[in-house]
Amino acid sequence: MHSETKIQEILRKTLESLKEKEYSEETIRRYRRKFNVLNKLAQNLDIQEPTDKLFSEYLKDCNNVYTGEFSVLKQRQRIRVVNLIRSFIENGDVDTSRKPGNAVTNRIKSERLRTELDKYIRLLVDDEIQPNTICTYKRIVAYLLLYCEEKSYSSVEELGPGDICDFILYLYDHGYFKPTTISSGLSGLKRFLLLYPDIKNLTMELPSHLPRERKIIEIYSEPDIDAINKVLNDNCMTKRDKAICLLLLETGLRAVDACNIKLSDIDWSKEIIYIKQQKTGxxxxxxxxxxxxxxxADYILNERPDCKSKYLFVRALAPFSRLEGDGASIRVVLQKMEKLAGISNDARSTGSRTTRHNAASVMLRSEVTMGNISAVLGHHDPNVVSVYLSTDDKIMASCTLPLPGGVSHE
Structure with a gap:
């Protein structure tokens, strides 16, 4: 029998420690895959024990496997893996608490600038801005403060003409944001600058919009839908996961809103689920x-744990808390459904974004009006729904203009 290397032993025991903390089977599988990648790297480098060199090499590869571009998410996941292993080595047990890490707010050295950021965040909270929006605004303003530090500004009020334009380019050049993410943060940046009367005129440098790449959005094909229906009808999934999949496929609900459904939100007599959207309020x-x-109903009666949680969908293992509000748990469920259905999600998005677009596309093909689709999906502006035109190549083709008269088709 082939004996374990020291790194293999540590990885195995770290995984066992996670199991003892009652992490779900799916989470354990995800960590096992990540540990296998680290073990393979150790073999390639001929390293037998967990060392700083091994971890350093592991953290160097944080590029997306499909685009080849740097991925902040992949970096965070790998840092998490290293922190878990280090904690086991040091304490004989894994420390599952989240570490501050290298978050942008932690990189601001100036006490004055940090104070200005804290004051801004308190104002957003007082104005009852949604938590996910606060997170977006906080991040882009934090990068503005880092920009100020690099320019040796001791205060935001030292920003001058041209600085905001340079800052937007700074975000692009450093790969901190995509155009869509910058666009979503511009309102927060404007809100922040308006707090300082002497520089509020700099808001004129904020772009009204940024160029966005429009692609035909990938949705499930008819064979995909047939395969999905077979999986859901064959009871290949747990009752909870089946209910989640059906709910998202048919309603186009966002993952975070599915996680936030409470038992009290379901009116069985009127056959209605009341939802307050987190994104729009x-x-x-x-x-x-x-x-x-x-x-x-089948999930509640026959599978849902007997727990005190007020939320509909809870973890399968203790602690029986609500599914992660950031949608990660929902994404895992949908990926499991796709895998069982034999659907490849390579080079395309997965998760509730796909089911949301798919639900809109189904309504569109059924000739539901744009206004009604907007109402079902909870959009405040009906024009926003026009993006779902790009889910259907036939509808996109019908929108093309004819060639001018006299132009040859050859």
Whole structure:
């Protein structure tokens, strides 16, 4: 029998420690895959024990496997893996608490600038801005403060003409943001600059919009839908996961809103689910259709743990808390569904974004009006729904202009 190397032993025991903390089977599988990558790297480098050199080499490769570009998410995941292993080596047990890491706010050295950021965040909270929006605004303003430090400004009020334009380019050049992310943070940046009367005129340098790449959004094909229906009808998934999949596929609900559904939000007599969208703050009422309604009832009656949680969907293992509000748990469920259905998600998005676009596309092909689709998806502006035109190549083709008269088709 082949004996374990020291690194293999440490990885195995770290995984066992995670199991003892009652992490879900899916989470354990994800960490096992990440540990296998680290072990393979150790073999390639002929390293037998966990060393700083091994961890350093592991953290160097943080590029997306499909685009080849640097991925902040992959970097965070790998840092998390290293922190878990280091904690086991030091304490004989894994420390699953989140570390501050190299978050942008922790990189601001100036006490004065940090104070200005804290003051801004308190104002956003007082104005009852949604938490996910606060996170976006906080991040882009934190990078502005880092920019100020690099320019040796002791205060935000030292910003001058041209600095905001240079800052936007700074974000691009350093790969901190994508155009869509910058666009979503511009309102927060403007809000921050308006706090300082002497530089509020710099808001004129903020772009009204940034160029965005529009692609035909990938959705499930008819064979994909047939395979998915077979998986859901064959009870290949747990009752909870089946209910989640049916709910998202048919309603286009965002993952975070599915996680936030409370048991009290379901009115069984009126057959309605009341939803308050986290992103928009708008309230919508979803009809409790037979398909996902029966699946939800089956989950509650026959599988949901007997716990005190007020939320509908909870973890399968203790502690029986709500599924992660950032949508990560929902993404895992949908990926499991796709895998069982034999659907490849290579080079395309997965998760509730796909089910949301898919639900909109189904309504669009059924000739549901854009206004009604907007109402179902909870968009405040009906024009936003026009993006879903790009989910259907036939509809996109029908929107093309004819060639001018006399132009040859050859």
């Amino acid at each position: 708008h309230a919508i009422s979803l009809p409790l259709r037979k398909s996902y309604g029966n699946a939800i």
